[in-house]
Amino acid sequence: MLRRFWSKCLVQSLLSLMLCDALPAAEQPNIVLIYVDDLGYGDLGCTGGGAVSTPNIDRLADEGCRFTDGHSAAATCTPSRYALLTGEYAWRRKGTGIATGDAASIIAADRVTLASILRRAGYRSAVVGKWHLGLGTADLDWNRPISPGPLDLGFDESFIIPATGDRVPCVYVEGRQVVGLDPADPIQVSFSGPIGAEPTGLQNPELLKLQWEHGHNATIVNGISRIGFMSGGHKARWVDEDMADVLTARAQKFIEQHVSSHHQQPFFLFFSTHDVHVPRVPHPRFAGRSALGARGDVLEQLDWSVGQLLKTLEQHQLSRNTLVILTSDNGPVLNDGYRDEAAERNGKHRPSGPFRGGKYSAFEGGTRVPMLVRWPARIPPRSTSDALICQVDFLATFAALTGESLPQGCGPDSRNLLPALLLEDRHGRAHLVQQAGALSVRQGRWKLIESSKGPALNRQVNIETGNLGQVQLYDLTADPGETRNLAATEPTQVAELQQLLDQIRNGSDNDR
Numbered sequence: 001m002l003r004r005f006w007s008k009c010l011v012q013s014l015l016s017l018m019l020c021d022a023l024p025a026a027e028q029p030n031i032v033l034i035y036v037d038d039l040g041y042g043d044l045g046c047t048g049g050g051a052v053s054t055p056n057i058d059r060l061a062d063e064g065c066r067f068t069d070g071h072s073a074a075a076t077c078t079p080s081r082y083a084l085l086t087g088e089y090a091w092r093r094k095g096t097g098i099a100t101g102d103a104a105s106i107i108a109a110d111r112v113t114l115a116s117i118l119r120r121a122g123y124r125s126a127v128v129g130k131w132h133l134g135l136g137t138a139d140l141d142w143n144r145p146i147s148p149g150p151l152d153l154g155f156d157e158s159f160i161i162p163a164t165g166d167r168v169p170c171v172y173v174e175g176r177q178v179v180g181l182d183p184a185d186p187i188q189v190s191f192s193g194p195i196g197a198e199p200t201g202l203q204n205p206e207l208l209k210l211q212w213e214h215g216h217n218a219t220i221v222n223g224i225s226r227i228g229f230m231s232g233g234h235k236a237r238w239v240d241e242d243m244a245d246v247l248t249a250r251a252q253k254f255i256e257q258h259v260s261s262h263h264q265q266p267f268f269l270f271f272s273t274h275d276v277h278v279p280r281v282p283h284p285r286f287a288g289r290s291a292l293g294a295r296g297d298v299l300e301q302l303d304w305s306v307g308q309l310l311k312t313l314e315q316h317q318l319s320r321n322t323l324v325i326l327t328s329d330n331g332p333v334l335n336d337g338y339r340d341e342a343a344e345r346n347g348k349h350r351p352s353g354p355f356r357g358g359k360y361s362a363f364e365g366g367t368r369v370p371m372l373v374r375w376p377a378r379i380p381p382r383s384t385s386d387a388l389i390c391q392v393d394f395l396a397t398f399a400a401l402t403g404e405s406l407p408q409g410c411g412p413d414s415r416n417l418l419p420a421l422l423l424e425d426r427h428g429r430a431h432l433v434q435q436a437g438a439l440s441v442r443q444g445r446w447k448l449i450e451s452s453k454g455p456a457l458n459r460q461v462n463i464e465t466g467n468l469g470q471v472q473l474y475d476l477t478a479d480p481g482e483t484r485n486l487a488a489t490e491p492t493q494v495a496e497l498q499q500l501l502d503q504i505r506n507g508s509d510n511d512r
């Protein structure tokens, strides 16, 4: 009896091993996740109207698959990144809205993350670039070792911008230390009021090389005023013009060192760019290169960074078995608080492509972002897929890819979309919740945006929020631009989707 039981177990485990797509450790791909900031669906050569030149990024599409219905989990940064790393929709957790520069670490150190699950599978991981998920504890002292942070969430190396390019502190943090920290010039940071006697954008506009338009009028660093106040750390402060170079070189160094010292292991590089977020201050070699002004220039700078990484992979014969994903944390914005003429010089370019809204918006432009996936060993070149996929799924998908199972309760919203990634499945998720103030739910051709307080227009950035005091229903197949609200004529659909959203909200949707 017992023997029969065990042999049944053995057969079942062998079967499940054969059925799942997991690869033997030696063949597991390296993973490079290029996470762009505020890149819109239509911002690329391969998706846009030709106003921007992005040959290196286009190469990813050419040599891999372009997903046309890929999403960030939210229409702003912190909640999207939270969902990406934890596999949980951010709206389930308080304190996951856009983080200040002095926010404590938002993800608890004992959580399973994308990096920690890959560590279990034998990967070495690095995060290079924007973090924006809080660091340390509420009383963090920037002059001492910083903990918890990425190193406590599964990453072996980290070189980060703590929050955003437009928020203090304007310093890089490597591992647990501010880079270039000078004990004689300690760093202090405040988001509640001025600190020290440094000039601010509000009081000293004559010191600015880039004027602020809304927000962004506190401490001046490198001639640009920021959100929040800082004092000290003068030698440690970054130079915005050099940021793409610094981050790209650091990411390349991780790959190079990995190849020379850890080549038996696969690696995971989370390359999280500052481009194309504000302040948009390109290196002089990119300034003025595009017809779109600073925003176009930093798009070209971004493309250069991607090209550098692809070159490094190539030099080490890593291209074939490296899964490269390029995507964005939310949709695009033109005027996000500095007078860099992004709106004035945009011309006919449509950063959100055919979609309505952009960053901050519940319309598709808020979360429908570029999603390019290249893995020559497994994904055919020049392919496209309309499968519905979300970054919240990367956790379960990477776990499946590497043969790891997610511990009970981890990544509750993450779905294994490996078959969709490998183009074996053309549908992807059964449903998706999008976050942008109001929640929306997608299922099949339908999208419901919940009724909310509004306002309908974010005047500062001139983007429709999609937040209205009434429910909205769109048929995305017939009307991808969300121009016709069918809620009044399709009450059955509205009821069904509202019920689905309620079920997902209380965790009783049973599609796993």
Ligand code: NG6
Pocket: 037, 038, 076, 077, 078, 098, 132, 164, 166, 214, 215, 216, 227, 277, 278, 330, 336, 337, 460
């Ligand atoms: C907003 C900022 C915006 C940007 C955004 C975060 C103002 C008025 N606006 O609060 O400039 O920093 O936060 O962007 O301060 S994100 O891509 O990191 O979510």
Ligand code: CA
Pocket: 037, 038, 076, 077, 277, 329, 330
């Ligand atoms: Ca962003």
